[in-house]
Amino acid sequence: MNKIKSLADLKKLQTEVQSKIKLREKGDHSENLIQIKVSMATCGIASGAKETMTYFIEELDHQGIDAIITQTGCMGYCYAEPTIELTIPGQQPVVYGFVTKAKAQEIIEKHVKLNEMVDGIIPVNYSSIDN
Amino acid sequence: MKDLSLHILDIVQNSIRAKATLIGIEITEHPKENNLIISVLDDGTGMSPEQLQRAIDPFYTSRTTRKVGLGLSLFKQNTEMTGGSFSIESELGKGTKVTAVFGLNHFDRPVMGDLVGTLLILICSPDAPDYVFKHQTPSGEFELDTRDIKQTLEDVPITHPDVRNFLKEMLQENLEQIQISE
Numbered sequence: 001m002n003k004i005k006s007l008a009d010l011k012k013l014q015t016e017v018q019s020k021i022k023l024r025e026k027g028d029h030s031e032n033l034i035q036i037k038v039s040m041a042t043c044g045i046a047s048g049a050k051e052t053m054t055y056f057i058e059e060l061d062h063q064g065i066d067a068i069i070t071q072t073g074c075m076g077y078c079y080a081e082p083t084i085e086l087t088i089p090g091q092q093p094v095v096y097g098f099v100t101k102a103k104a105q106e107i108i109e110k111h112v113k114l115n116e117m118v119d120g121i122i123p124v125n126y127s128s129i130d131n
Numbered sequence: 132m133k134d135l136s137l138h139i140l141d142i143v144q145n146s147i148r149a150k151a152t153l154i155g156i157e158i159t160e161h162p163k164e165n166n167l168i169i170s171v172l173d174d175g176t177g178m179s180p181e182q183l184q185r186a187i188d189p190f191y192t193s194r195t196t197r198k199v200g201l202g203l204s205l206f207k208q209n210t211e212m213t214g215g216s217f218s219i220e221s222e223l224g225k226g227t228k229v230t231a232v233f234g235l236n237h238f239d240r241p242v243m244g245d246l247v248g249t250l251l252i253l254i255c256s257p258d259a260p261d262y263v264f265k266h267q268t269p270s271g272e273f274e275l276d277t278r279d280i281k282q283t284l285e286d287v288p289i290t291h292p293d294v295r296n297f298l299k300e301m302l303q304e305n306l307e308q309i310q311i312s313e
Contacts, residue, residue, distance in 0.1 A: 004308060005301040010283050013297050017287045040252075041194075042202040045141045046132055054248055057255075061292040070257050073148065076196035 034067040034112055035087040041074035047081035048100065055104050056084075065112060077122055088115060095122045132205055134244025135169065135233075141202045142171045142229055143253055148193075149175025149227065152260050156250075159267045160235060160312055166215065167235040167312065172228040178221040186219055206231055213237035235312065242313050247302045254280075255295045257288075271309040275302070 038044070038053040053069065060067050077083045080097025086107065087093040096107060097120055110116045132138050139156060146154045151173035159168045178186060185191040187207055192200030206229075207217040213234035221227040233240050254262055254277055264275045280298070281289060288294070 004304045005297065007279060007283050010280065010294075010297060010301075013293060014284050014287050017291055017293050018285070020293075021287065021291075040140070040144060042141050042144075042200070042205070043197075045137050045144075050137065050140060050245075050248065050252060053252055057292075057295070061295075068257060071144075071252070073144070074194060074196050078197055 032089050034065070034089065035085075036067055036069045037072040037085040037087075038069065039073070039075050039077070039081065039083045039085075040071040043074055043078040044081045044083065049082040051101065052082045052084070052099050052104055055101050056108075059105070059108060060112075063108070065108075067112070080122060083122065086111060088112075095124070096120050097122045132209070132241065134241045136244035136246045136249040138206050138209070138231075138241075139169065139171065139246075140249045140252065142206060145202060145229075146171060146173035146175050146227065147260065149173060149177070151175035151226065153263065154260055155263045155265070157265045157267075158311075159265075160269070162235060162269060165235050165237075167233045167240070168230065169233070170228060170230040172226065174226040177223045177225050177227055179223055183219060183221045186221075187217075203229070209233070209239075209241060213240040243311065246306065246311070247299060250275075250302060251295060251299055254298065255290050257290055259289075266306060266309065266311060268309045268311055273305040273309050275305075 036056055038049050038056070040049050040053070053071070056069050060069070072085070075083055075085070075095065077095070077097055082099045083095060083097050084099050085093050085095050094117065096103070099107065099120070103120060106118050110118045132141065143154060143156065153174050155172045157170045161167070187203045189199055189201050189204040192198065194200065203219070210217045210231045210233055214237055215232040215234055217232070218230050219227065250264060253259060261281070262277045266273045277289070284294065
């Protein structure tokens, strides 16, 4: 039988990962990274937000794209769950509705990689002009 | 909700919104008494007696983005469908405890679902609070405290993909070891 992983094994991994992180440049500030917020309230969870979020985490890691993926509450678009908010550094956040796995894949391929928006954006209904 | 793990994910979001810093998730299986108990406790802001009374009302919510709040109501409904019970205790400034008792072998009990995936989403998230997860079955007990994990990791973030994969395997193996119910 295989030995079950314990905190001692985690310590070994910690040393490995730490040396890997040190090799990377220190310019990795969170504001320079792509941010994805997955709406994770009752409405989102019931519509499959967990699968969507897991897909984003695993797929972006698999493709080696650095991004911050976090959970957020209900954005009020319960009819369009699962919803995500995608922020490309230096640009306005964009909200996508009905983000299933297939949609998530399209968003990664087009919007995250090529910065081309895809269908399914929930428009921000009104924003005032500053000054 | 399709399964119990999604309910847990949902109820824990309440604790996060209540600004909890430590959240306990406990699952206990008693095949002899034929019940499965899920409890979620936190050290968040808690609720006043008036709020507590209305908490399970599906048309009550503290949110302003929508007018309904179904999380606790759906959870309660599912316990009652399996001949179980549901209770919430809360005190302002101290925190809240939600306890749900399900009939373990009841035909209408939702399956546990992807518990590992749920825990990973909660634990490996930026700015996540600390969690103490306990799962008890007749075959044994598994406990995971993210404070221990963070201490071991030192300055390596818990959100790192390698750490996430490690925790995924660790959770899977341990839960398999204690033979949790589906």
